[in-house]
Amino acid sequence: MARLELPPEDAMTPEQKAAVAEVVAGIRGRVPAPMVAWLRSPELASRAQKLGEFLRYGTTLEPKLSEMAILVCGRHWTSHHEWTAHKREALKAGLEPEVIAAIAARRRPALADARESAVYEVSTTLLSTGRVPRALHDSATAALGGQGLVELVGILGYYCLVSLTLNAFELGLPGSIAPELEDPAPMG
Structure with missing residues (x-):
């Protein structure tokens, strides 16, 4: 509640x-x-x-990519309300259900292209380590552009704030419990 x-x-x-x-x-x-x-x-x-x-x-990232980053963040923090809301938005934006299921299960999804891979790799690496290694930075910049990479980091930071707020105050619960998020293991 x-x-x-x-x-x-x-x-x-x-x-x-x-x-x-x-x-x-x-x-x-x-x-x-x-x-x-x-x-x-x-x-x-x-x-x-x-x-x-x-x-x-308003970013240069297409909605499918933004929503994937938001789902990775929501999964990282096991933020049920964020996950539930953005799973719906990700599906509308064209993110494959299999990709969403893999993120929920903390597995690397099969991704369609370099842009999707860059978003996933930067998101999971940055959230799990707090850093982006040089090789990943360079490949992500090549795939997303410098502005896109900066905006991706902004999305992740903002949705960490959202996730932590939702979790701290149990907002959206119990109505947004996502059974697929019940595994409390950290994402990696």
Whole structure:
């Protein structure tokens, strides 16, 4: 059960109301789950949702690649709500169900091309070690471009914030429990 609820509008501060109005007026059209917690710090809520909007909808990475990175991050942190929401989005973006199943099982998926491989390898390596070795950096830059690689790292960082927020406050639970994530072993 979620530890926090969205405050009723009549109980919100002017700053909280402004942050909610801003996100609802944006591309999402609704308050995303982590913002329920972030609203306790309206400035964080406003800034984080703007960054998230860019990283989710405005990067040079096609949605299939962004969603794969988000799933790897959600799997890394075993963030059920993030996984459930982005599994749906990944399927809509064209990510193969077999790729999604492999990520859930912490197995390297069979990937279609160098861009998918770069996203997967950078995501898993960076999340598990906190580093990107030179050879991987160079191959990922060749596949994604310098801007794409920087944006990928931004996606991973932002979705770590999202995952940790969702997990800390048990947001989206119990409705978003993903049975395929029940293995608590670290990803590698």
